């Protein structure tokens with residue numbers, strides 16, 4: 001169902017990190033279809049053709065967010081290419097394997113935190129000058145249901161990093177509101193992307209499905225309308241510091 005007019009995002013300049021596949025890719029395609037200029041990103045440069053048709057431009061960017069300084073560089077390059085920035089979607093992230101606490105090394109800990117938390121802070125700080133110039137500015141962070149539940153076994157640092165993301169969303173929302181920048185988050189439940197192909201067995205997914213009130217696992221497209229709603233200044237101008245849970249009812253406040 002189309003909830004926005006065909007060109008609802010015309011004039012919006014949006015960077016979506018981690019948009020080479022999965023949730024970020026679906027959000028990028030939707031924004032493009034609705035007229036936005038988009039900068040897309042992956043560890044390898046995504047092919048601009050995989051984002052479908054749209055009136056705006058597509059700038060593909062590559063960078064490994066485990067490396068200090070890369071996320072900030074991607075943001076400044078995107079803002080330069082797009083001629084400014086109206087929305088930063090901090091979506092890049094992953095679990096990096098199932099790591100039982102007893103097996104965790106300091107290096108594994110740092111890699112998971114660098115990707116899922118540190119790079120998001122870096123990107124947000126780097127985006128502030130460009131976002132401050134926009135009259136429709138926002139940041140949308142991708143957190144996780146695991147930020148609140150603690151996640152399933154082997155995800156302790158990842159889940160804790162996502163809890164950091166949820167809290168950083170609220171802290172930065174408060175601080176950046178006077179500059180006209182809204183900050184919100186989307187919290188996916190179990191969404192069938194490569195993430196779960198890598199980290200969850202079919203048996204685990206079948207058991208999870210039974211626990212979801214809506215009765216099925218999520219798909220990337222189930223998350224997209226939450227990002228569009230939060231990105232559109234007309235739709236959500238009085239909403240900041242909030243986390244939208246998209247989980248089929250798995251977790252109810």
Ligand SMILES: NC(=O)c1ccc[n+]([C@@H]2O[C@H](COP(=O)([O-])OP(=O)(O)OC[C@H]3O[C@@H](n4cnc5c(N)ncnc54)[C@H](OP(=O)(O)O)[C@@H]3O)[C@@H](O)[C@H]2O)c1
Pocket residue numbers: 017018019020021022023024041042043044063064065066091092093094095115142143144145146187188189190191192193194195196
């Ligand atoms: N799927 C779920 O059930 C679920 C639930 C809760 C939260 N999330 C969160 O949702 C976001 C998107 O996940 P997804 O399910 O769409 O997973 P995905 O299909 O694995 O996509 C992950 C994205 O992050 C990028 N990425 C991974 N490692 C990176 C690195 N070192 N540097 C820069 N970018 C990197 C990937 O780029 P490459 O393609 O180049 O690797 C890809 O674009 C993540 O933040 C994830 O933690 C997902």
